[in-house]
Structures are given as structure tokens and as C-alpha cells.
Amino acid sequence: MTTPVNRRSVADRIAHRLRDAIVGGRLRPGDELPSERELAEKYAVNRSSVREALHRLETWGLVHIRHGGATRVAEFLEASLELLPHLVAVGGRADPSILADVHEIRGMMLGWCAEKAATMADPASISRLEELVRQMAEPRDPKELQALDYAFFQELVAITGNRPLALFGKVLREVYFGAREQYLPIYQRDVFDLRPHRKTVEAIRARDAKAASEAMREHASAALKVLEDRP
Amino acid sequence: MTTPVNRRSVADRIAHRLRDAIVGGRLRPGDELPSERELAEKYAVNRSSVREALHRLETWGLVHIRHGGATRVAEFLEASLELLPHLVAVGGRADPSILADVHEIRGMMLGWCAEKAATMADPASISRLEELVRQMAEPRDPKELQALDYAFFQELVAITGNRPLALFGKVLREVYFGAREQYLPIYQRDVFDLRPHRKTVEAIRARDAKAASEAMREHASAALKVLEDRP
DNA sequence: GACAACCTCCTGGTCGGACCAGTGTCATCG
DNA sequence: CGATGACACTGGTCCGACCAGGAGGTTGTC
Numbered sequence A, B: 001m002t003t004p005v006n007r008r009s010v011a012d013r014i015a016h017r018l019r020d021a022i023v024g025g026r027l028r029p030g031d032e033l034p035s036e037r038e039l040a041e042k043y044a045v046n047r048s049s050v051r052e053a054l055h056r057l058e059t060w061g062l063v064h065i066r067h068g069g070a071t072r073v074a075e076f077l078e079a080s081l082e083l084l085p086h087l088v089a090v091g092g093r094a095d096p097s098i099l100a101d102v103h104e105i106r107g108m109m110l111g112w113c114a115e116k117a118a119t120m121a122d123p124a125s126i127s128r129l130e131e132l133v134r135q136m137a138e139p140r141d142p143k144e145l146q147a148l149d150y151a152f153f154q155e156l157v158a159i160t161g162n163r164p165l166a167l168f169g170k171v172l173r174e175v176y177f178g179a180r181e182q183y184l185p186i187y188q189r190d191v192f193d194l195r196p197h198r199k200t201v202e203a204i205r206a207r208d209a210k211a212a213s214e215a216m217r218e219h220a221s222a223a224l225k226v227l228e229d230r231p
Numbered sequence C: 001g002a003c004a005a006c007c008t009c010c011t012g013g014t015c016g017g018a019c020c021a022g023t024g025t026c027a028t029c030g
Numbered sequence D: 001c002g003a004t005g006a007c008a009c010t011g012g013t014c015c016g017a018c019c020a021g022g023a024g025g026t027t028g029t030c
Helices: A010-023 A036-043 A047-059 A081-091 A097-120 A123-137 A142-160 A163-178 A180-187 A195-205 A209-229 B010-023 B036-043 B047-059 B081-094 B097-120 B123-137 B142-160 B163-178 B180-187 B195-205 B209-229
Strands: none
Touching: A010 A036, A010 A047, A010 A081, A036 A047, A047 B047, A081 A097, A081 A163, A081 B081, A081 B163, A097 A142, A097 A163, A097 A180, A097 A195, A097 A209, A097 B097, A097 B163, A123 A142, A123 A195, A142 A163, A142 A180, A163 A180, A163 B081, A163 B097, A180 A209, A195 A209, B010 B036, B010 B047, B010 B081, B036 B047, B081 B097, B081 B163, B097 B142, B097 B163, B097 B180, B097 B195, B097 B209, B123 B142, B123 B195, B142 B163, B142 B180, B163 B180, B180 B209, B195 B209
């Protein structure tokens, strides 16, 4: 189910229904949406709520609203990054390659951040990384491991001090936690290998940028393999 | 001026005014915004329009709206990527490091894409890269060189076939062209060095992933140095 | 018949005013 | 002193009216 919570606002509910219709292909790019008044009647809500929902879709890059004209489904190529989590959450099953793509991006960032972290990390950050690895050694379940792995990633990004990169990381986070089940195979007890993380932290402590980067790339490519083997 | 067009909707105008207030620092993270009713009175518009504006700010990640409680300014770390171009354009002068940060991200992507491209590129793509380098050898002005350099970047990303990464690239593009003047020092005739690009294309043609990556990283770090030397 | 101006009906945009639904505060009561 | 509940906020939803831009048919002219 793509609607975990029912306490969402009316506008949110409608926005997500329409989103699913668009991302799921029932509404195709170029199609006209019903008018706000029609949608309001159809969903038995007020037009204001429909308007709010439509504006949300617009900021997601899913529709174009034109004063005087009909509201149309946008081309996906124009989609904004905001949409990515939704694309993965809804369309992930239909097109699993996008999951791997996102994971690949995370791998790229991991490698790069580890390299920088080896020269920039302060003792406190390194301790936090070590603490995370310690917790990852005894995970309660794959979900917790996944969360810790992301925290590790986030800490590495934070060490680089690159704030825009942290924003990129946040998008990845939304993708991950929007489609977390699909990434779970990576985090099964008999599959997940913690050694690269250990190596990375050791390398960072030893200021060995190359080794740190290598270790993280190793982790990423192993995880990617798991993802590709279990479609 | 940050308001080029006056034909924007009322909600848009208000959203942009509030955005500027937040990004500009007049409203700090944690601060309470006035209530919707107060804002409506202050700006002499209807509460619906204010609500629409506030929801836009929320999807940008700039505020948190809580039913029953006050609307507060969010932490910048939570801001959406959509906002990044504006952050750079407005905050770039006050905090030039963010320009370098963005450039660094581009460098990371360049290195990674070049590496992948060396194993994946088809002849047509390689030809396009060569053509771009040829054009870059005789630029009419720095601006054209900048545009070609971005096109080169985009082509590399396209070769990897990673569509989400292309979306990330699109965000970088918006940042670049929103603050293009600030990046121009890199593209001065006596500064810009085309050799890394040549090397990259050669390495890709030779299927030498490591060399391709190295060359692009060389270009990125050289450009970064220019950026840091001319604040 | 070709073409332009116009009219009309559709669309989304704004309005204001009512009421519902969560939150925080503060006086009151045990 | 602490729990409780009334109250005065906050945002959320609704209604119904009107404004304003766009598209297509109609009419009038040439």
C-alpha cells in the first residue's frame, strides 16, 4: 500500500491518488485532467482541496496548470527531482532498474565522501562512524540495518561539509525510505557484509583516502549485485 | 531583482517574498511565522492565497506547518533541492563556499561518469564528445565555453544511462545558469585548460576507465582552484 | 469564400466568510 | 502542588460568489 497513514489531509490524499494514476500510467503525459470542479465532485471534497492537491502535483512536476486552459499531465522528462521518490515508490516494481540506478548514485557519493572524509574527518565524527559500525554488527532486523547504513552514509556526507551534497543525500533518503522494502534484500543477515564499513572507518582513521574510497566502492558494488540478482 | 515577472499569481508573489525573507536570513530557522490570517491582512490578500503560498514553502522544505500550532521556519538542511539554485544565486555572494560545493559535486559526477563511460560509451556518443571538444577549442566567449562544458558533462551523464543521475545533473544545470557569472572565471581564455577533456575522450575511446576518471578529476580540481582563488 | 472581430462558455484564480479540528495556555479545582 | 478543563489561539475544510485567461463557434465584413 502506498498510503501508510490515514491522517493525511484531504488534499494530500487526492494528490497521492492522482500521482499514482499518473506515475502508474493510467493518465499519460499530455492528457487533460478533469476540471477542478469535476474532481471536487468526483472525490466529494471542496474545490479548494482539489486545488491544493493539484498545486502539489505541479510542484512535483507532474502536471502543468494553465490559467484558462485545462490542466495537463506533464512530460516525465521534465520531472523534477522531487518526483524521484514517487517514481521509485510507485513505479519501482514496473521498472526495477531505477532502483539500481539510485543505488549506484549512492555508491558514487559513498566513494567520494569516504575519500574526502579521510582527509577531513575530526575525531568526533570518526567516533560516530565507529559507533554506527558497532551497532550495525548486531542489528535487530534488516530494517534497522538499513537505517544504520543510511546514517553511516549521512555522517560521511556531513564530514565533507558539502551542504548541497547533503541535500542530494536527502533526496536519496526519501527514495530509500519510500521504497525501503525493495532494498531490503541487501540487508539480510546472511547477505550483508560489514567488512567494507570497518575498512572504511579504519582507513579514515589512518588518513588513507584511497583505501577508504576503495572500501566504500566495494560495499556499493556488492550491494548492487544483490539488487540485480533478486529482481 | 528577484521578481522578473509581475504576472505571477498572488500566491506565487507571497511565496517568493517569504522565501527571500527566509533565505536572506530575516526569518531564522525555528522562528514562528505570523498566522495565516495575519499574513492575509498584512499582504491584503485572501487567506486562501496565503495558504497556497505557505504550502509552496512547505514543499520547498522551508517551513513546517502543523495543524493547531504555529508555522515555523525549517532548518536549511531540510530544504528541497528545488531551492538550491536560488540558494546559490542569493546566498552565493554572502557565502561563496556554496559555489565551490556545487562545483565539487559536479567534479564528483564527472569523474564517476567518465569512468563508467569508458566501458559503456558507444561510438556515436564518443563522436559527440569529440565534437564538443572541437567546439571548445575555439570558443567565441567564456559563456559559450561554459555552455559547451556543461553539454560535455551532460553527454557523459547520458552515456551512463542513469536516469536519476540525469535529474541530479539537471539541478546542477539550474544552479549553473542561475549563477553563471560567478562561475565565469573558470572559463577565461587564459585560464581554461582543455587538455583534461581531450585526455578523457581519448581514454574513453581506449576503454581506459581509470585514465578517463583521472582526467576529469584533474579538470574539476583545477577549476575548483580557480574558483577558490578568485572569491 | 476568406478572414478577422466578437461572443460565449469553458478553464483556473481570487475572494470572504463560515465552521471544524488540533494545540497551547491558564485559571480552576481537587 | 498537580491534574483538569475551558478558552483562545493555530491550521484544515467547506461554501458560494465573482474575476480573469483561453478556446471555439458565430457573425460580420471584405
